[in-house]
Amino acid sequence: MDEIKNKTEQLNAQQGNSGGGRKRRRHRGGKGNKGNNQNGENRAQQPQSAQAPQNPQNNQNGNKPKGDKQKNRQEKNAQPQQNNQKQSQKQQPKQPQPQKQNNAQNGNKQKGNKPEKQEKQDKREENRKDTYVYTLDGNLYINLTNKCSNACDFCVRNERSSYYGNYLWLKNGDPTVEKVIAAANGFGDLSRFNEVVFCGFGEPTYKVAEMVALCDFFHEKGLKTRLNTNGQGNLINKRDIVPDLKDKIDFVNISLNASCYEKYQPICRSQFKEAGFEGMIEFAKLCRRNGVNCRFSIVDCIGEEEVAACKCLADSVKIPLYVRKYITDS
DSSP: HHHHHHHHHHHHHHHHHHHHHHHHHHHHHHHHHHHEEEEEEEEGGGGGGGGGSTTTTTTTOOOOOHHHHHHHHHHHHHHHHHHHHHHHHHHSSSOOOOOOOOOOHHSSOEETEEHHHHHHHHHHHHSSOOOOOETTEEEEEEOOSSSSSOOOOOGGGGTEEEEEEEEOOOOSSSSSHHHHHHHHHHTSSGGSSSEEEESSSSSSGHHHHHHHHHHHHHHHOOOOEEEESSSSSHHHHHOOHHHHHTOOOOOEEEEEOSSSSHHHHHHHOTTHHHHHHHHHHHHHHHHTTTOOOEEEEEEGGGGGHHHHHHHHHHHHHTTOOEOOOOOOOO
């Protein structure tokens, strides 16, 4: 009986030890076995800090961060995108910004739709006096009108509002004889000038009566007088004005500009058309017949062949020809 009891106790002891061992191995396995299946090692034996690695591979394995960790990851991922956006904005050229409506803030005071600088310039234009008399190359020039029967391509008034600093556009109408004399006296001693030239932004023969009266005034001052004209004065006044010029105008300069009407009209565009060119030639002939000293003039920019053709024309009517330089800067 004792032997049977001892064998029974030994058998129970062996079964109890094996059962306990299985319980302990099951307890140790637990979640650690799952870790062994994924990573090939017993994670239950690793430190706690190693169980939650902070690498982005967890997102691929299905382990999504939560709470503040997820927020921090989103902010970190957003930073490279923001940096790329800032860098692309720096590389792009700056677009012009629309003008601020609040002129007090940007310092550009405006009146209506014009900036202050433009307003001041316009005000100076309004307040400036018309120029009736100006000086150039030792001569006294008289600006009687802005009217002209031609619209020449090369005329200086097409390119600028002033001529050597003199504003010759008349805003207040053509001047009277008295206004011109007053302006001339403003230059002091007139005897220091070589001659008086009737030449402005218009054709002086529109003002024949005023010109003749002024010739008397300047002759009394001991000055010679010259008329620069397009030669269409008879057509403008619808009569022969050459007798009016005799003993008044000491010299007449007639702008020929071309050797024939076909070449003259495209560049001078006379309002009288073909009659304008023919009337100019006839005016020169009348001046010569009446003893009024005159000449033709052309600009050197018309070309050598055309200059030669103009010389032949001038010789045919016995009028001297003067070739002058084209004025490009004043």
